[in-house]
Amino acid sequence: KQEVTQIPAALSVPEGENLVLNCSFTDSAIYNLQWFRQDPGKGLTSLLLIQSSQREQTSGRLNASLDKSSGRSTLYIAASQPGDSATYLCAVTYTGANSKLTFGKGITLSVRP
Amino acid sequence: GAGVSQTPSNKVTEKGKYVELRCDPISGHTALYWYRQSLGQGPEFLIYFQGTGAADDSGLPNDRFFAVRPEGSVSTLKIQRTERGDSAVYLCASSLLRQPGNQQYFGPGTRLTVL
Numbered sequence: 001k002q003e004v005t006q007i008p009a010a011l012s013v014p015e016g017e018n019l020v021l022n023c024s025f026t027d028s029a030i031y032n033l034q035w036f037r038q039d040p041g042k043g044l045t046s047l048l049l050i051q052s053s054q055r056e057q058t059s060g061r062l063n064a065s066l067d068k069s070s071g072r073s074t075l076y077i078a079a080s081q082p083g084d085s086a087t088y089l090c091a092v093t094y095t096g097a098n099s100k101l102t103f104g105k106g107i108t109l110s111v112r113p
Numbered sequence: 114g115a116g117v118s119q120t121p122s123n124k125v126t127e128k129g130k131y132v133e134l135r136c137d138p139i140s141g142h143t144a145l146y147w148y149r150q151s152l153g154q155g156p157e158f159l160i161y162f163q164g165t166g167a168a169d170d171s172g173l174p175n176d177r178f179f180a181v182r183p184e185g186s187v188s189t190l191k192i193q194r195t196e197r198g199d200s201a202v203y204l205c206a207s208s209l210l211r212q213p214g215n216q217q218y219f220g221p222g223t224r225l226t227v228l
Contacts (some may be wrong), residue, residue, distance in 0.1 A: 004155070034216070041224075042221060042222075043204060043219045043222050044204065044219040046217075046218070046219075049216055052206075067212075089155055091155070091156075096131055097210065098144075098161050098168055099144065099215065100146065100161055100169065100172070101146075101156070101158065101206075101214075101217065102156040102158070103148075103155030103156050103157070104155050104157045105153065105154055
């Protein structure tokens with residue numbers, strides 16, 4: 001079964017800390033992997049999309065890496081801020097899956113001032 | 114330009130009633146997806162349209178759920194005989210091209226509450 005796992009479910013850190021959010025997936029046959037942000041009661045905002053041929057993508061303080069062979073991705077957030085508090089979701093497009101996204105349950109991040 | 118919009122933003126209904134949820138994709142996007150997100154879970158795929166036809170409806174949980182996209186733009190998700198377990202946020206997404214793995218743009222969702 002093609003699954004995406006995110007552990008832990010919640011994380012609390014002090015402001016200014018660099019942090020890493022983990023994502024694992026069960027099948028290496030993927031088109032791409034995306035990281036989304038979701039604020040309470042809101043929709044999904046795409047943060048970074050990594051194609052299967054890429055190793056990493058960067059946007060501002062965010063860096064996402066992809067290791068297909070081990071079935072892992074990490075989202076690195078530098079110098080965290082209280083405004084980074086949200087749920088971060090990892091999603092994979094598996095090949096042969098008609099472009100549908102398979103999501104993890106998300107990691108709820110709280111950055112304490 | 115305008116993003117994906119969904120109406121209503123909130124819908125409260127009674128068990129057994131019929132509901133319709135609407136999605137307006139980004140103009141020109143040929144692919145449209147519906148997902149359902151229960152509390153504390155990630156979104157789960159329901160159905161995918163390419164143009165007017167449902168290319169993959171394998172995620173629809175049962176025959177009470179149905180979706181249409183008659184003109185290849187706006188889509189409506191229809192739920193008959195609603196049950197309390199149908200309560201969730203229903204998310205719609207669209208993408209521009211046919212190629213698998215193209216970025217999907219999400220709407221704000223419709224929060225459905227079945228009493």
